[in-house]
Amino acid sequence: MSSLTIRNIRKVFGAVEVLKDIALRIDAGEFLILVGPSGCGKSTLLNILAGLDTATSGEILIGDKVVNNLSPKDRDIAMVFQSYALYPNMTVRQNISFGLEMRRVPKQEQGEIVDRVAKILQMAHLLDRKPAQLSGGQRQRVAMGRAIARDPQLFLFDEPLSNLDAKLRVEMRTEIKLLHDRLKATIVYVTHDQIEAMTLGSKIAVMQGGEIRQFGSPQEIYDRPADLFVAGFIGSPSMNFIKAQAVEDAGGVGLQLQTADGPFVLPLREAGEALRPRMGKTLILGVRPEQISDSGTVLRTARYAYARKFRIELVEPTGPDTLLFVRINGETVCCRVRPEQACAAGESMELAFDLSKAVFFDPDSGKRIG
Numbered sequence: 574m575s576s577l578t579i580r581n582i583r584k585v586f587g588a589v590e591v592l593k594d595i596a597l598r599i600d601a602g603e604f605l606i607l608v609g610p611s612g613c614g615k616s617t618l619l620n621i622l623a624g625l626d627t628a629t630s631g632e633i634l635i636g637d638k639v640v641n642n643l644s645p646k647d648r649d650i651a652m653v654f655q656s657y658a659l660y661p662n663m664t665v666r667q668n669i670s671f672g673l674e675m676r677r678v679p680k681q682e683q684g685e686i687v688d689r690v691a692k693i694l695q696m697a698h699l700l701d702r703k704p705a706q707l708s709g710g711q712r713q714r715v716a717m718g719r720a721i722a723r724d725p726q727l728f729l730f731d732e733p734l735s736n737l738d739a740k741l742r743v744e745m746r747t748e749i750k751l752l753h754d755r756l757k758a759t760i761v762y763v764t765h766d767q768i769e770a771m772t773l774g775s776k777i778a779v780m781q782g783g784e785i786r787q788f789g790s791p792q793e794i795y796d797r798p799a800d801l802f803v804a805g806f807i808g809s810p811s812m813n814f815i816k817a818q819a820v821e822d823a824g825g826v827g828l829q830l831q832t833a834d835g836p837f838v839l840p841l842r843e844a845g846e847a848l849r850p851r852m853g854k855t856l857i858l859g860v861r862p863e864q865i866s867d868s869g870t871v872l873r874t875a876r877y878a879y880a881r882k883f884r885i886e887l888v889e890p891t892g893p894d895t896l897l898f899v900r901i902n903g904e905t906v907c908c909r910v911r912p913e914q915a916c917a918a919g920e921s922m923e924l925a926f927d928l929s930k931a932v933f934f935d936p937d938s939g940k941r942i943g
Contacts, residue, residue: 574601574759575636575726577622582631584617584783591617593783595631599776602757606774608764610806614783615763616731622761623729624648635726651720652729655736657712659704659719666700669718690718693755694748710741717752730762734769746772767807771795779803797932801939804859804932810896813865813906815858816936819851828858831902833884834921841928842877847943848933856942857934862896862907864927867914871925880925883908888918899924 577599584592592614599605607615620626622633624645633640640648659668666687673683691697694714704712713733720728730749734742750773753760764770770777771791778788779802787799798804804812817828820838826845827838839858841848848856864871868880886905887898895915897908908924916922933942 574757576601576634577605577727577759577761578632578634579618579622580632580634582618582621582633583629584614584621584626585629591783592621592628595783595785597778597785597788599759599761601636601759604753604760604762604773604775606762606764606770606777607780608767608770608777608806609780611765613780615765615780618780619729619731619761619763622727623650623652649726650729651723651725651727652731653713653716653720653733655732657704657716657736659712659715661704664701664703665696665707665715665718668704668715669722672719672723686722690721693721693752694718708741709737710745713737713745714748717749721752721756726759728758728760730760732763732765734764734766742769749773768809771807777807779806781806796930797941798859799941801857801859801934804934804941808861810862810907810909812859812861813904814934815860815902815904815906816855817858817902818855819845819848819853821852826852828856833900834882837881839879839926839928841931851942855936857936859932859934859941860926861930862909864930865906865908865924866927867910868923868925869914870911871927875925875927876929878925878927878929880923882921882923884921885916885918888915890915897922897924 579595579597582592582595595618607618609615617626621628624643628641635648669687669690670683673686691700694717696714699707699711734745737745746769762773774791777791777794779786779794781802787794787803794803794807798807817830820827820829822838822840825840825842826848827840830837830839871878872880883899885897886900889896890912894909895912897910897915899906899908934940935942
């Protein structure tokens, strides 16, 4: 397996700049997720990596080798498509070995490789079936098997799970994660699903409008999003954004908030020291639903918390958790509590903010403060 380096890649279609100076690097064996909404440029970037499209400027290096001018077959890559791209008239065995035949791998070695791949993906019992006799998940497994058989320097996955139902997507996510752990492969994986991004990647590049808005580990991006777009895109339910004024509070900094039961100041203490220069100005508090929960849970576990009663407007049970919705400063705010602690809509209950994990954003630039 090899490292991947992307140096200042630009792609222009006429007057439209689809990719804007994309630059990142992953080490051999890392799992990179390109995630973002439709039209952000992630599939275009993947096609450039694969050699299916050309960059207007910039360089692609697989290992230490610049591959811009190499054809797809000479880049030592394997691609797994959303549509599976299997040959319907061939058996699973023939689909997996087809690329090996094209490379003139000896028959005996082909058989050994196919058997090894089938064992890795637990599909030896499917080798003599044709694609029409397989489920969607089994077809995707065959597509992955064909890629593994090539033993490439780099795997490219183009939204491979988007055609599967929700239950099968979860199962296949686990398969791909286990596959990466077994092979220690270098993988670039395109998705618009932020759950896939968080669960699969060792590194995530969040894209919007042809740019990388943030590049880092899943936990780093979740805990310290670079801007409002990243904060709102990563996480389900998404982060709450509450616009509020920074005010003086007992010698420290607080946020002036308003609920149906009246105004109050949310004391930030040490969490708000970076906001002191913004005293009197409006900023945006970012807090995830699990960071506003029943006070018993938060006060027991948080390094710094603040609790008060809120009137509940809506209740959404999800099974393991219950989502409660309240109104703060005119915004609908989602809170995540244990089911046994939830009350009914229209009632009031004490909720607590875990302020040790709160983040703050500039309302003009959208950038995180501090």
